[in-house]
Amino acid sequence: MAKRPSALRFQPAGGARSSALPVGKKQRLSIERLAHDGRGIAHEGGRTWFVAGALAGETVEARVLATRSQVVEARTERVLLASEQRRTPACALAGLCGGCTLQHLPQAEQVTLKQRGLAEQLARAGVVPEIWAAPLSAAELGYRRRARLAVRWDARSQHLHIGFRAASSQAIVDLDSCPVLEQPLQALLAELPAVLRAFQRPRAIGHIELFHGNTRALLLRHTEPLSEADAARLREFCARLDVQLWWQGEDSPQADVPGQWLGYTLEPYGLHVAWQPGDFVQVNAAINTQMVAQALDWLAPRTDERVLDLFCGLGNFALPLAQRCAEVVGVEGVTAMVERAAANAAANGLENVQFVRADLAEPLGEAPWTRCGFSAVLLDPPREGAAAVLASLPALGAQRVLYVSCNPATLARDAAALVALGYRLERAGLLDMFPQTAHAEAMALFVRTAGA
Known part of the structure; x- marks a missing residue:
């Protein structure tokens, strides 16, 4: 959370x-x-x-x-x-668990609060969009397709705590239900704590992650080897509930059964995106689908254009973009993600998209893939924003820049930088990716000013 x-x-x-x-x-x-x-x-x-x-x-x-x-x-x-x-919160642990902070406020008012915050951040940076788009929203509960559970063994009480961190505390709130999880994960969570508390060596558990895509998956992070009996107990549980099992020690996550993978489908485009625990995927599938559709609509790529997708991840935007334009280059800092994005393109029969690795905390420089320029650029950076790469965009020939943000503060900072580079903020809108929380995401479209 x-x-x-x-x-x-x-x-x-x-x-x-x-x-x-x-x-x-x-x-x-x-x-x-x-x-x-x-x-x-x-x-x-x-x-x-x-x-x-x-x-x-x-x-x-x-x-x-x-x-x-x-x-x-x-x-x-x-x-x-x-x-x-x-209003009465949907969860009995609201106010104790630190995951959801706004369950006492109706969702429409939550969206209004986030919209106001986004607008104020941009205005303080001296940037106001020409058009405010309607916020993207979906179900307020049952939306999370992944979650990380904190685990701690209390030797004094001989109790294994399993849940989410408490509000304003490092304490763990024990739970076996969470109404913001997708229903298949709620069913998994209902039985999981009892299984883990029956372990012979529960202190070996570091944390648990739950995932839902084409199937359900469970990752157990362990700080020391599990006993054979504990490993067998978890395998039996996962087999009974038809859940993929993944392990993680000091290295990257490993599937219990080689060849396992998770995936999700971008239904409007017939695209299948494979991923595994440790990869970044948007937690809210419904908003992700709306977000991709809006990005394509706003960016409006033409069939003769080259488009650059920075911070591309597994190809969430690059793959549908490749169906619309001549060529897409996706750039990502994590080698494993680049490899899986390329595999996703191949599996979907897309030959006009390439993925490369680059450190996007540094200026783009003059890499071979920059030499032909790009008509449009899509940015989907982490919370730190995209400050290092912005100055390179005009030289690439980018006439349109679509910025997907998970932090209104860095969006406002980067928006001011783009305006200084000769772009205008044509439109912006809120993405309500995390209902019941104050976390706000946003999308903004910048267009090169004539003569800039």
């Missing part, structure tokens, strides 16, 4: 230790509005409070988690006056 901030005890900058509010102190607060991350904002005692689990207009009793200068991080303990927007 999403990463969670640890509950650090911050000290006031330049101040005395005694000025910090004690962790655990309770305070009655009136919530004024929501921050971009969905926490309520209040002002009390000369401090600004960020309160998890609170909504605008509410009066709550909050518990202090940490203080930093005049900023207090807190968590809602009781709602004294509720907002009309507040």
Whole structure:
């Protein structure tokens, strides 16, 4: 699930230790509005409070988690006056588990919050799109096709904790259900904890990952060899539920049965994308399908054009692009992903796409694949953004740049850089890839300004 901030005890900058509010102190607060991350904002005692689990207009009793200068991080303990927007979370562990932070807010309001945050980030960078596209959204529950479960053996209590990290803590919330997982993974999770807790050496388990594609898969990361009995127990469980089993020690993931693979289908294009645990794939299949369709629509590649796909991964965009244009070059930093992307192209009968490895944290330089130029470029970078490669795009001849972002802050930074290079932001829109969380993804189309 999403990463969670640890509950650090911050000290006031330049101040005395005694000025910090004690962790655990309770305070009655009136919530004024929501921050971009969905926490309520209040002002009390000369401090600004960020309160998890609170909504605008509410009066709550909050518990202090940490203080930093005049900023207090807190968590809602009781709602004294509720907002009309507040709803009962779908999960009984909401507020305890750190995976979902917005289950108390209706999905339409979640989307509005993320849209506002995206717009404010761009505006602060001095960039405003000419057109705002409607947000892409889908089911608010049952959407995750992969999840990582934290595991820890407590020798004192002789208990194996299995679940997700707690909100604002490194503690593990034990669970055997999660309503944001796709239904096939929910069924797997319901039985898995009992199997693992029956291990002879449960301390050997590092973590567990669950996947759903063309079939279900389970990866067990182990920090020491498992006993033969424990390995056999897990094999029997996976065989009974028709689940692929993968192991990972110090090396990359290995299939228990050689030749196993996962995959997903991009239905509108008849394309099959093979992958394995450790590869990056979008967790929300429905949004991914919409996202690819919108990318093709906005970028509008012609049959005589060359298109460059940077941070291409397994070919999620490059493969459907290759059906629309003369040639596609996909560039990725991980050799194994490049190899699997090339295999995916071959398996789908696409001969006009090539995949190459390059460090995209560095400028593109003058690699052979850059010499013929490109009419259009698609960027799908990690959270750090694509700053290193942007300056190369005008020289490549790129008239259109489509940017798919998982971090509005770096999108805003890179958007300003593209505008300075002679591009205009024609349109932008939110991708609600992670309902029930404050995580926002976005798509933006930049078009070269005439004469630039």
